[in-house]
Amino acid sequence: MKRPRHGGNLVWAAALAGCRASELVDFSASINPLGPPQSAIAAIQGSLAALTAYPDPNYSELCSTLSEWHELPPDWVLPGNGAAELLTWACRELSALDVTYLLTPAFGDYWRSLQTFGAKVHPVLLSEAISPSGLRINKIIPQIGKAKKRGILLNNPHNPTGNLFPQERLKPYLEEFNLVVVDEAFMDFLPPGEEQSLIPLVKEYTNLVILRSLTKFYSLPGLRLGYAIAHPERLRRWQKWRDPWPVNILAAAAAVAVIQDKTFQQQTWDWLPPTRQELFEGIKNIPGLQPLEGAANFLLVETEKPSSQLQKQLLIKHKILIRDCLSFPELGDRFFRLAVRTTQDNQLLLQALSKCLLDTI
Secondary structure: OOOOOOOOOHHHHHHHHOOOHHHOEEOOOOOOOOOOOHHHHHHHHHOHHHHHOOOOOOOHHHHHHHHHHHOOOHHHEEEEOOHHHHHHHHHHHHHOOOEEEEEEOOOHHHHHHHHHOOOOEEEEEHHHHEEOOEEOHHHHOOOOOOOOOEEEEEEOOOOOOOOOOOHHHHHHHHHHOOEEEEEOOOHHHOOOOOOOOOHHHOOOOOOEEEEEEOOOOOOOHHHOOEEEEOOHHHHHHHHHHOOOOOOOHHHHHHHHHHHOOHHHHHHHHHHHHHHHHHHHHHHHOOOOEEEOOOOOOEEEEEEOOOHHHHHHHHHHHHOEEOEEEOOOOOOEEEEEEEEOOOHHHHHHHHHHHHHHOOOOO
């Protein structure tokens, strides 16, 4: 079976481990272990009778709920079949430009979507693009004329490093590029007072597109649900490109419920920082591993032992799945990524890592 490019492929991992998928502890997909919230389950159960009807093609209730959450008019919001679907349309727009700058290492679906529409892609290493003193615009735009139509695609917090870019460091991009697409799939793991979202700037800059996921924070990846925030004219254009009813009734109902679930949101914001720090310190104390500090619900770890070997050992001997970084060419076999899970799961991982690093495969 072919090695997966994404985390969370439990069928592949179970085949390698020789067990059922339900027996695995999955650290490869960065999903909130506290969910799904009961508000989502109740909303799904309460909407089962509605399955005999088509969804509202305008998703009026969902758009209204999202717009109220972000303090925007409803027509500035477009729900989608996961953030990945909306990424496709954003990359179609980027592909119409002369060049798209891509901050790397980058999520593999960025490459997929851009190549689908024949975009001219110019990768820029994260270390070259952003420094402690701010943006290095000259590194991002090396010797190209002002008449060039250019776009940029990046994510914040950055995947896979977990770096959080302050809003003031990204704002200059809005003046330099014809189109700026920011994937904020992990931004909701930061409480409102710590968020660095560019959503407050979207009405000021019509060249800005924000992509958001509702599946990671609320632990609903199987429902496939995300949304875009951008100028209404752009979103109306996307509507004409895509299939009708991209969001199913159960997903829309669950989304409306969880966006209003302040108890679950606060529970997650209280849980993540101390649990992430405890996992960080535990990994740091294991010889041969060096974790990177990050702001999201995952950690990128540098390893002296090839990550693909370590992944195989953890699967076969401990039924634990980690995310290798082979799909990130800049990282290769020198890094792996871990989701932050419950304290109990994290302790199992730390014990297994310590044992595997003492063994040879």
